[in-house]
Amino acid sequence: MGQDKKRHILGLSGGKDSAALAVYLKQKGLSENMEYFFLDTGCELPEVYEFLDRMEVYLDVEVKRLNSNKKFEDYLKTQVRMHQHENFLPSPFSRWCTKLMKIKPLEKFIGLDSVVSYIGIRADEKRGGYISKNTRNIQPVYPFKEDGIVREDVFRILRETVGIPSYYKWRSRSGCYFCFYQRIDEWAGLYEHHHDLFMKAMSFEKIDEATGKKYTWSEGVSLAELREKIKSGKYTPPVQKSPKDTRSWQQRVLDDYENDELDDQACWLCSL
Numbered sequence: 001m002g003q004d005k006k007r008h009i010l011g012l013s014g015g016k017d018s019a020a021l022a023v024y025l026k027q028k029g030l031s032e033n034m035e036y037f038f039l040d041t042g043c044e045l046p047e048v049y050e051f052l053d054r055m056e057v058y059l060d061v062e063v064k065r066l067n068s069n070k071k072f073e074d075y076l077k078t079q080v081r082m083h084q085h086e087n088f089l090p091s092p093f094s095r096w097c098t099k100l101m102k103i104k105p106l107e108k109f110i111g112l113d114s115v116v117s118y119i120g121i122r123a124d125e126k127r128g129g130y131i132s133k134n135t136r137n138i139q140p141v142y143p144f145k146e147d148g149i150v151r152e153d154v155f156r157i158l159r160e161t162v163g164i165p166s167y168y169k170w171r172s173r174s175g176c177y178f179c180f181y182q183r184i185d186e187w188a189g190l191y192e193h194h195h196d197l198f199m200k201a202m203s204f205e206k207i208d209e210a211t212g213k214k215y216t217w218s219e220g221v222s223l224a225e226l227r228e229k230i231k232s233g234k235y236t237p238p239v240q241k242s243p244k245d246t247r248s249w250q251q252r253v254l255d256d257y258e259n260d261e262l263d264d265q266a267c268w269l270c271s272l
């Protein structure tokens with residue numbers, strides 16, 4: 001990383017790619033003076049916090065938890081007032097959650113400093129990393145792209161060191177427990193693995209009695225409806241594990257290429 005005055009930062013999202021990048025750079029001796037950070041909305045899965053602790057042990061350095069000092073619930077109230085309707089939940093079309101709870105704390109962390117930001121986009125991906133319009137002083141670098149590191153390499157790097165975050169057993173990405181990018185089967189996974197968080201997410205949904213309009217995390221189905229389906233045995237997971245399938249969950253995650261395509265919908269701040 002040389003003797004330059006620039007800061008070198010690496011954001012851990014709690015996901016596999018950024019974690020593997022941190023491990024990779026450390027193994028290559030390129031992590032001296034690296035500042036690691038995690039944009040903490042306070043709404044992450046317990047598995048993510050546990051994985052970050054493991055990363056800190058491996059990296060032997062603090063992963064700074066950056067937050068906006070305000071709870072999601074408080075932001076939600078503000079959004080409702082601003083938009084003057086019942087329940088302005090964030091959505092792919094209005095990602096105020098990312099802006100307020102991740103981008104702003106990140107901008108504060110960087111300030112006016114010149115930084116080199118290490119981003120875990122792989123050689124087998126097409127997307128670019130998110131760069132805030134207000135922070136032109138950020139120079140993004142993509143070591144995985146430069147070095148031809150692909151998905152299989154990422155899994156190998158993690159398997160050999162810190163392991164694969166355990167939420168990948170039932171969820172394809174890191175991010176808030178209520179993230180609207182989740183598929184229905186992932187919501188069902190949340191119901192199974194973190195019932196309390198499912199119920200909390202459900203409590204944010206509203207139905208306008210007068211108009212019948214639903215304000216839900218997923219289009220088409222409310223969490224209350226999904227819960228009823230699960231409870232009555234009417235919910236069928238899209239892919240059921242065959243009894244003959246003896247692969248470990250880690251191997252199944254590795255074999256499931258489709259899940260990675262979903263990551264294209266979000267940005268590295270939330271999911272890489």
Ligand code: SF4
Pocket residue numbers: 041090095097098101102174175176178179180181266270
């Ligand atoms: S993980 Fe999802 S809900 Fe959380 S800030 Fe990112 S886009 Fe918003």
